[in-house]
Amino acid sequence: MIVTTTILNDFRVQLGGHLVDGLPKLVFINWIADDAPWYQAKSLDKLTKHYQITPANIQFIEQDSLSESDAIQTLLLSTIKQLQDYAAGQQQSFDLSLDMTVGTPFQQQVWQALQSIPYGETISYADLAKTIGKPTAYRAVANANGRNPFSIVVPCHRVIASDGSLGGYTGGLDKKQFLLEIES
Incomplete structure (x- = not known):
């Protein structure tokens, strides 16, 4: 490695x-x-x-x-x-070969769904849970989101709390805010 x-x-x-x-x-x-x-x-x-x-x-x-x-x-x-x-605001998506096998099948499902959130948009953890067909699993989705090994390129920063607040972010809220500002 x-x-x-x-x-x-x-x-x-x-x-x-x-x-x-x-x-x-x-x-x-x-x-x-x-x-x-x-x-x-x-x-x-x-x-x-x-x-x-x-x-x-x-x-x-x-x-x-x-x-x-x-x-x-x-x-x-x-x-x-x-x-x-x-x-620099010159790229909206990533073309990289990722190995997601470090995650459980559920985590991998969440990480795949994160990649479908459009650049510049946000969704709630509850909406992400609905996206993967598990509407009551928003806490598990939030946990999987927090274990995302590909910060930035698998855009977990685009997931916010249902009340519109930023929620959490493994790298720190200053970094989440930085990424969301790039995309605004």
């Missing part, structure tokens, strides 16, 4: 790629605290177990040192470019 960090509007974003069935796949994109070292990202422990690798098999490469001669690094470079274009 290869991990790198990039900056979006003063916020640090960490992303990782791995070969899955011989193909380079994005395995996570998450916000990381300014003072946190790359190896303390909350998702890394879960990913090492899921992919049955040791922490020694995770390689951190600075963004400026990524090379297009490696398939995973090429995917990371493409992801960074798409994130930068999105943050």
Whole structure:
């Protein structure tokens, strides 16, 4: 697994790629605290177990040192470019190869449904639950939303509380507000 960090509007974003069935796949994109070292990202422990690798098999490469001669690094470079274009208001959707197998079937269903929320629009957790055919499962939907390993590109920030408030966001409400402002 290869991990790198990039900056979006003063916020640090960490992303990782791995070969899955011989193909380079994005395995996570998450916000990381300014003072946190790359190896303390909350998702890394879960990913090492899921992919049955040791922490020694995770390689951190600075963004400026990524090379297009490696398939995973090429995917990371493409992801960074798409994130930068999105943050600049030049891109509304992402074309990335994601490996969602780290989630349960229910979580994967929610993450797929998140991708159908149009750019610039928001829906409630209750509406998202209805979208997947489980109208009473809004709490479970909110929980799955919070476990989304692909912040920004699988747009969990587009889900708000039924009362119109922002609700929660794993990266922090300042980041959710930042993303919603990009799309407004």
